[in-house]
Structures are given as structure tokens and as C-alpha cells.
Amino acid sequence: MSEPRGPGPSRAPARLSIVFVSNGPGELATWVRPLAEQLHRSLQLRPRAQQSLISLRLVLVPCPNATGQEADAASRWGQFDRITPARRFWRMLLNPRLEGPWAPQGVVVFLGGDQFWSVLLSARLGYRHITYAEWVARWPRWNDRLAAMGPAVLEQLPQRFRSRCTVVGDLMADLSSHARAQAPLPDGEWVALLPGSKAAKLAVGVPFLLDTADRLAARRPGCRFLLPVAPTTSAAALERFAGSTNPIAAAYTSGIARLEPPTERCPWRRLITTAGTEIHLQEDPPAHGPLSQCALALTTVGANTAELGALGVPMIVIVPTQHLGVMQAWDGWLGLLARLPGLRWCIGALLSAWRLRNHGFLAWPNISAGRAVVPERVGAIQPEAIAAEADDWLASPSRLQGQRDDLRSLRGQPGAVAALANEVRSLLPKALAD
Incomplete structure (x- = not known):
């Protein structure tokens, strides 16, 4: 380095x-x-x-x-x-x-x-x-x-x-004013996919969101997908987490068929899934400008929920707890315990049961507001259910605008x-x- x-x-x-x-x-x-x-x-x-x-x-x-x-x-x-x-x-x-x-x-x-x-x-x-x-x-x-x-x-x-x-x-309140100065996205109904930046989150988030994107694309053929690549990861890492070296990927039907270079029509590289869905990679962080123009985001928990909230982007927050890997990505002492060698499976199972009963709010907009501003889906959730819920949100512009207004009311002044x-x-x- x-x-x-x-x-x-x-x-x-x-x-x-x-x-x-x-x-x-x-x-x-x-x-x-x-x-x-x-x-x-x-x-x-x-x-x-x-x-x-x-x-x-x-x-x-x-x-x-x-x-x-x-x-x-x-x-x-x-x-x-x-x-x-x-x-x-x-x-x-x-x-x-x-x-x-x-x-x-x-x-x-x-x-x-x-x-x-x-x-x-x-x-x-x-x-x-x-x-x-x-x-x-x-x-x-x-x-x-x-x-x-x-x-x-x-x-x-x-x-x-x-x-x-x-x-x-709030330092994040300035994100939206900077984002507005960036170039507009090409026409279309854009959905952002944010699988995380840490290995434990990517191991679950990449195959889960690829599968979800395929299913949402089948429901809404005009839908376009944007995946901002975190500065601490890479397109090669995304391919690895979607492949056979990641055992969690076997639980999902999608994968990455190939990586396409930029074209005159498309300034970004694109992941093409095995079902043919195009996912545009934004590899020049921060991606605040393109993100702010997305109609909806599907995201893991973490600081990305605060960024999306500051940008006023409606979101669905997903935590699929059927995979122990997501436990190891948790913050604080829970994540530390779940990473203990030898004991991690036992402790992870106990923590998962406890967290599902007592998790409270996980997304930063909800924590900040003390109420459910954005939906959090925690548990043994499946891509089909998230695709169906995303389809419902996208089919209701007034609901999206309502969530966007709630997020902006929390943001504070630049x-x-x-x-x-x-x-x-x-x-x-x-x-x-x-």
C-alpha cells in the first residue's frame, strides 16, 4: 500500500x-x-x-x-x-x-x-x-x-x-447539497443495491441482492440497478462472493456471468447476472450523486443507512439471519462474541435468537427518529419476498415520497x-x- x-x-x-x-x-x-x-x-x-x-x-x-x-x-x-x-x-x-x-x-x-x-x-x-x-x-x-x-x-x-x-x-446533512451538483443518471427507474463493505456482510449481501435483483427485474422489466462499490472492496471481490468459493452463494439461484466494460452508452462497468440482469457498478466513491437519484435502495445495516437517510433515498433494510456470517458482521460486543473461534456457532445461534426478540431499531434513520421511518426486514427472509416488497414500493410513488419526506425531516440543515x-x-x- x-x-x-x-x-x-x-x-x-x-x-x-x-x-x-x-x-x-x-x-x-x-x-x-x-x-x-x-x-x-x-x-x-x-x-x-x-x-x-x-x-x-x-x-x-x-x-x-x-x-x-x-x-x-x-x-x-x-x-x-x-x-x-x-x-x-x-x-x-x-x-x-x-x-x-x-x-x-x-x-x-x-x-x-x-x-x-x-x-x-x-x-x-x-x-x-x-x-x-x-x-x-x-x-x-x-x-x-x-x-x-x-x-x-x-x-x-x-x-x-x-x-x-x-x-x-449533522455532518451528513451536507451530503445532499453536494450530490445535487453531480451528473444525472441515465433515464430509468433506478434501484440501488448496497451489500456492505465488510467481508462478513458481503458474503451474505452479494448473493442475496443479486438474487433479489433478478427477481425484481422479472417483475419490473424496466428497472435498472446501481451498485456503489465501497472504497474498501472491489468488483473482483464482488465476483468472488457471488461464486463457488463462498458457500453461502449456493443457497441462492443467481450468480455473476461476466463483467462488461464501459461503453459510450454506459459510463460504468456492469455485472451481468446468470439471468441476464445488468447491474451498473459505480466505482468512484463516494457515490452520493447517483445514489441520491435512485427511487429505492435495498441495503444492509450500517453507516450506509445513515448515508441513504441523509440523501433522502427511500430504502428497505435487510438482515437475513439464516446465515451466521451476518452475525459476525454485527457491531460491538455481539459481533466480537460471534467471532470467537470454536464457540462462534453456539454463541451465534444464541445471539441470533436473542437479537430477533430484542433487536430494537437497526437502521440509523429509525434509531434517530425513535420510530420506524424505513422498513427493516430481520429474520430468515428470502429474495422473493424482498423483490415483492420493493415492487410494491416502486408501484406507489406517493409512499416513496412519504418516506423521502420523513428522511429529509430528520436530516437537519446543511x-x-x-x-x-x-x-x-x-x-x-x-x-x-x-
Whole structure:
């Protein structure tokens, strides 16, 4: 993997570093990248501005929800002077100089993972510290500033720390305004397929959604399909998960017959299923523009449900629990237990039964609203049932518009990325921030 390196001989050492701390692919796409772009515009950071005295670095932290490909994906953006992969986090914490020179002053910005990792890093480097808190700010005492998604974060803080907190809004609220500036999709009724980004989710999601697409195409011959390829996976990985090396694929009737190159009529590569269904691959993430134009999305759980909600895209969230692989993709301690060697089958079965009884809401729009805004289908679900439900939604534009309106009402106003960038700038020495 090629990673941006520290200052070369042609430029002066950085006098200040802004260090992003993050974890998984969802946070990178929806929090890290937009804020990095905003700071590059307002501060002229390295590596884009070669002579800048401010460097932008990314530190990835250990996380069970990460894929291991995050550093490689982020390096392709050309945003960061240096990227530290999660596997080197502890080594770097013990001896920061192993990750190259550090500026004498800096700001650590928490953008995903366990908030304690950024507390440790800022203390180790002697940098100032700001946390973007989505639901709760866990370590206000060790933060110079807190940037809250909503007022609930501020209200949970002890009174003595509230002066440190500013409500900046939902970073994902800016996604839709950026998406509208992108080129329109070709004409047609577009359905997005989001099988996930982690191997455990892809093992289930790819064969399940290929089968569903075939069945929906048979019901609605004019339907067109878009599959945004996550930055931490590839078309070759999709083919592998749809093939014989994935034992779960044998439970489904569909597969991938071939991969077609782009044409003048179609700017993207296409997967052609064994039933002849065309699935267009969007391989230049983020796919917010094309996604925002889809009539409906069929998606796994995870950060993608938050992205779709921010874009106002109606969705059906699917969790087929007949496959233990989906258990191993769960977040938090449930997923960790399901991955224990030797015990995983027993624990997975018990967790599956418990989760089906007590799962609560799984999709981010539902969690945020505290009610069922989007349908969640959890259990031994089958592609035919999801295809039939998708057909019903697509046949009722007023229902789709109702879900779209509900999602937009949850999104909040744009401007959170610029507001967070201003909070970061407020922690910089005035001479460098101006």
C-alpha cells in the first residue's frame, strides 16, 4: 500500500499538524473526507499546498467494524500528508517518531471509533483536542472543544463543561447539497443495491441482492440497478462472493456471468447476472450523486443507512439471519462474541435468537427518529419476498415520497461541515489560522 509520507527535502517542516482520528469506511466517507476537503479549501493544507506549514494527517484506530482497507482507500484521495493504519496505532502511541516527524503544535480531531483513543493520542502528542460527538461526549474533561451533532449531546454534559460545546449539526446533512451538483443518471427507474463493505456482510449481501435483483427485474422489466462499490472492496471481490468459493452463494439461484466494460452508452462497468440482469457498478466513491437519484435502495445495516437517510433515498433494510456470517458482521460486543473461534456457532445461534426478540431499531434513520421511518426486514427472509416488497414500493410513488419526506425531516440543515471546520480553526494559533 502506498501511503503519503512526511515532509520531503523541498518543503519546510510543518509547524502545526491537524490529526484526524477515525475508524471505518462509513466514517471515512461521510465525516473524514468532507471535513478534509473543507479544511483544504479554507487553510491551504499540505500535501496539496506544498509550502504550507500546516499538515493534515489521518490516524486510524483499532475497530471491530473496520475492514483493514481504510488506509489504502484514504490514500487515494490525496488529502493527507501521512496516514497511520490501525495496525500501527499502538506502536505509534508508544513511540510517535516511528510514524515520522510531528509538528510541535497540533490539534487532534475525533471523527469515529472509540473516543478514548483520541484522548490518548492528544495527550501523548501534547496537542489540543476536539471531539465530534454524534450521540454522547464521553470525555469532556480532556477536550478543549466539543462539537455536537444535536442539542441532546449538550444537554447530557455536566454544567461545567457546556461552555466547551457547540452544536454544529449533522455532518451528513451536507451530503445532499453536494450530490445535487453531480451528473444525472441515465433515464430509468433506478434501484440501488448496497451489500456492505465488510467481508462478513458481503458474503451474505452479494448473493442475496443479486438474487433479489433478478427477481425484481422479472417483475419490473424496466428497472435498472446501481451498485456503489465501497472504497474498501472491489468488483473482483464482488465476483468472488457471488461464486463457488463462498458457500453461502449456493443457497441462492443467481450468480455473476461476466463483467462488461464501459461503453459510450454506459459510463460504468456492469455485472451481468446468470439471468441476464445488468447491474451498473459505480466505482468512484463516494457515490452520493447517483445514489441520491435512485427511487429505492435495498441495503444492509450500517453507516450506509445513515448515508441513504441523509440523501433522502427511500430504502428497505435487510438482515437475513439464516446465515451466521451476518452475525459476525454485527457491531460491538455481539459481533466480537460471534467471532470467537470454536464457540462462534453456539454463541451465534444464541445471539441470533436473542437479537430477533430484542433487536430494537437497526437502521440509523429509525434509531434517530425513535420510530420506524424505513422498513427493516430481520429474520430468515428470502429474495422473493424482498423483490415483492420493493415492487410494491416502486408501484406507489406517493409512499416513496412519504418516506423521502420523513428522511429529509430528520436530516437537519446543511452547514455542519463548515461549522466543524470553524471549530477546528478556533484551536489553531491565530497566525496560522488566518
